[in-house]
Amino acid sequence: MLATGPIGFIGTGTITEAMVQGLLAPTPVVQTVLVSPRNAGIATKLAASFPSVRVAANQEIVDTCQTLVLAVRPQIAEEVIRPLNFRDGQRVISVIAAIDRERLLSWIGADVTLTQAVPLPFVARRAGVTATFPPDPLTAALFTSMGTAVECETRHEYDLLAAASAVMASYFGIMHRTTEWLAAQGLPEEKGRAYIAPLFAELSRTALSSAPSTSFIDLSHEYATKGGLNEQVFNDFESNGGTAALHKALDRVLARITG
Ligand SMILES: NC(=O)c1ccc[n+]([C@@H]2O[C@H](COP(=O)([O-])OP(=O)(O)OC[C@H]3O[C@@H](n4cnc5c(N)ncnc54)[C@H](OP(=O)(O)O)[C@@H]3O)[C@@H](O)[C@H]2O)c1
Numbered sequence: 001m002l003a004t005g006p007i008g009f010i011g012t013g014t015i016t017e018a019m020v021q022g023l024l025a026p027t028p029v030v031q032t033v034l035v036s037p038r039n040a041g042i043a044t045k046l047a048a049s050f051p052s053v054r055v056a057a058n059q060e061i062v063d064t065c066q067t068l069v070l071a072v073r074p075q076i077a078e079e080v081i082r083p084l085n086f087r088d089g090q091r092v093i094s095v096i097a098a099i100d101r102e103r104l105l106s107w108i109g110a111d112v113t114l115t116q117a118v119p120l121p122f123v124a125r126r127a128g129v130t131a132t133f134p135p136d137p138l139t140a141a142l143f144t145s146m147g148t149a150v151e152c153e154t155r156h157e158y159d160l161l162a163a164a165s166a167v168m169a170s171y172f173g174i175m176h177r178t179t180e181w182l183a184a185q186g187l188p189e190e191k192g193r194a195y196i197a198p199l200f201a202e203l204s205r206t207a208l209s210s211a212p213s214t215s216f217i218d219l220s221h222e223y224a225t226k227g228g229l230n231e232q233v234f235n236d237f238e239s240n241g242g243t244a245a246l247h248k249a250l251d252r253v254l255a256r257i258t259g
Pocket of ligand 1: 010011012013014015016036037038039040058071072073074076080095096097118119120121
């Protein structure tokens with residue numbers, strides 16, 4: 001069990017649902033979880049699925065829990081957080097995107113230990129990788145229980161990983177564009193999917209299991225025979241602006257994150 005005491009979630013949406021599942025199944029790492037009444041459907045489902053989950057009003061959650069997770073949408077964050085009365089010494093973990101710690105602290109209005117995190121939906125099956133900032137042993141332990149955590153020393157490091165997390169749709173987009181092209185050439189879509197999904201999965205596993213000293217470009221070279229087909233595709237990708245488009249997209253998303 002983690003030494004969080006009861007853990008409270010303000011905002012019971014997609015990411016809270018994923019985190020609560022990851023914290024409680026298959027074996028719980030926290031004893032008690034309190035969740036906001038909204039979203040009603042998700043809150044009810046979580047309480048029905050796990051005896052240790054209780055639905056409570058936002059202020060009751062703040063009063064009861066030493067560790068709190070803020071998980072509302074950025075657009076309503078101020079109106080939800082500002083009226084709540086926090087206590088000095090509480091630990092508050094914000095997963096709200098694009099709201100910096102200065103603003104959060106001014107809304108919280110108490111001397112809390114505030115950390116920020118970017119959990120991904122895979123935390124539900126304890127396979128998440130979560131960027132956290134600033135380093136804090138309990139926050140790291142919480143997210144390590146749901147996969148792995150990468151602790152950022154600076155806000156800049158944290159913003160960079162938040163930008164990197166925005167490549168997820170493009171990963172699936174490349175899979176889609178490949179199967180779409182295969183289908184256009186006459187391969188039934190389900191065959192393309194049956195081939196591409198395991199191919200990508202195994203490439204990711206190769207990257208995960210290779211030594212940290214092996215860079216991704218080393219792996220790229222390893223999987224490209226000199227003068228072969230893989231080398232040709234990557235060279236075409238680079239020379240036709242693929243890398244430039246990717247870097248430009250990352251620059252733009254970083255600019256959006258840093259305001
Ligand atoms: N989804 C992800 O993968 C992900 C990953 C990392 C970070 N985040 C961040 O996590 C936050 C939540 O994202 P999400 O995807 O979970 O959004 P979401 O599904 O919209 O969940 C937010 C929930 O907050 C509820 N809410 C509205 N007013 C409230 C209030 N006054 N008190 C308590 N709860 C209230 C909403 O309920 P109603 O449905 O009733 O309006 C909604 O279900 C966002 O800031 C997002 O940037 C999300």
